[in-house]
Amino acid sequence: MATEKIVIGIGEEMIELKGADKDAFIAQREADNVQSKLVEAEYKAKQDARDSAIKKLGEIAGLTKEELDAIL
Amino acid sequence: MATTTNYGWTTPDDTDLVKNGADAIRDLGSAIDTSMNTALGTKKAGMVLLDTTSFSGVASQAFPNDIFTATYDNYLLVYKITGTISAASLTIRLRAAGVDASGANYERAGIFYNNAGTSAAANVTGATSYSIGAIDTTAISAGQILILSPKIAERTTFVQNSSAFVSSNFGMAAITARHTLTTAYDSLNFICSSGNISGQIAIYGVNE
Numbered sequence: 001m002a003t004e005k006i007v008i009g010i011g012e013e014m015i016e017l018k019g020a021d022k023d024a025f026i027a028q029r030e031a032d033n034v035q036s037k038l039v040e041a042e043y044k045a046k047q048d049a050r051d052s053a054i055k056k057l058g059e060i061a062g063l064t065k066e067e068l069d070a071i072l
Numbered sequence: 073m074a075t076t077t078n079y080g081w082t083t084p085d086d087t088d089l090v091k092n093g094a095d096a097i098r099d100l101g102s103a104i105d106t107s108m109n110t111a112l113g114t115k116k117a118g119m120v121l122l123d124t125t126s127f128s129g130v131a132s133q134a135f136p137n138d139i140f141t142a143t144y145d146n147y148l149l150v151y152k153i154t155g156t157i158s159a160a161s162l163t164i165r166l167r168a169a170g171v172d173a174s175g176a177n178y179e180r181a182g183i184f185y186n187n188a189g190t191s192a193a194a195n196v197t198g199a200t201s202y203s204i205g206a207i208d209t210t211a212i213s214a215g216q217i218l219i220l221s222p223k224i225a226e227r228t229t230f231v232q233n234s235s236a237f238v239s240s241n242f243g244m245a246a247i248t249a250r251h252t253l254t255t256a257y258d259s260l261n262f263i264c265s266s267g268n269i270s271g272q273i274a275i276y277g278v279n280e
Contacts, residue, residue: 007268009127010170011136025131028174032163032201033265043184043192043238050190072189 079107119148119276128270129156134261135275137170140223141258144277149217149260151234151274155207157267158240162213163201166228166257177252178202184236186243194247205236205245207264212271213237215245218278222257 006017006025017025058068073082073096081103084096127133140147153162165172178201182194196203207213215234222228228251236245251257262273 006131007129009125009130009133011123011125011134014127014130017131028200029131029263029265032161032203032263043186043190046192047188047190 122275122277124274126272129268132263135259138258146278147219148276152212152214153269153271155264155267155269158209159206160267161203161265162207163203163263165201165261167259167261168257172261174200176200180249182247184238184245186238186241188241202249208237225254225256
């Protein structure tokens with residue numbers, strides 16, 4: 001991560017961050033990642049629950065995956 | 073007297089007397105003044121394009137300083153962005169005098185919904201930025217955000233309607249967000265959580 005080149009844009013100007021500015025930018029990014037991962041985790045949990053429910057429904061009703069896809 | 077094609081302004085004919093030239097110029101000037109006031113005074117454009125910035129391969133992209141001014145209370149942001157790392161988070165921070173507002177003062181409520189039929193709430197308080205959704209490496213993340221009162225000493229509010237990518241599935245985001253401090257800001261910054269972004273951002277002032 002420390003060797004990663006960081007370039008930011010302000011209007012038409014492009015600036016390569018170095019030293020303390022670069023470190024601060026990377027640290028802030030890592031903090032921002034926590035928030036986005038929470039949303040992703042909620043999504044994944046809901047998707048897994050949905051897939052599991054559909055599978056059980058198929059087993060109960062005796063439907064193939066293709067038949068389930070056709071009606072859901 | 074001859075008249076112009078679009079607005080019917082009167083112009084002197086070649087046979088008109090030179091001594092009447094001053095009067096002809098006054099009449100023409102008055103007619104132009106009336107038309108301009110109609111176009112820009114009582115019927116001025118609803119939105120005025122203030123800046124369009126195209127960018128490539130940057131970790132963040134900000135509008136120039138002082139893009140938000142006292143001329144407009146509200147602004148419309150239109151964006152089209154792709155990333156180099158799929159599922160990276162795209163966030164916005166307000167800026168004042170070239171410095172991002174990175175305190176834990178952003179909050180958000182709304183919903184993400186993808187074409188796999190899955191939804192996720194977008195409810196966040198005390199965040200250090202306003203996350204507008206994940207980006208993709210091949211498809212464009214795009215949308216519009218109405219920004220209310222950024223330059224006024226009020227809480228800045230955002231109303232977002234956009235595409236979004238979650239779990240690599242294309243979807244939508246319908247979100248309202250706000251910055252809880254009553255600070256006047258003059259610009260904003262797009263930041264991706266990893267990799268780089270490319271695309272175009274445009275900001276319009278909304279006339280009242």
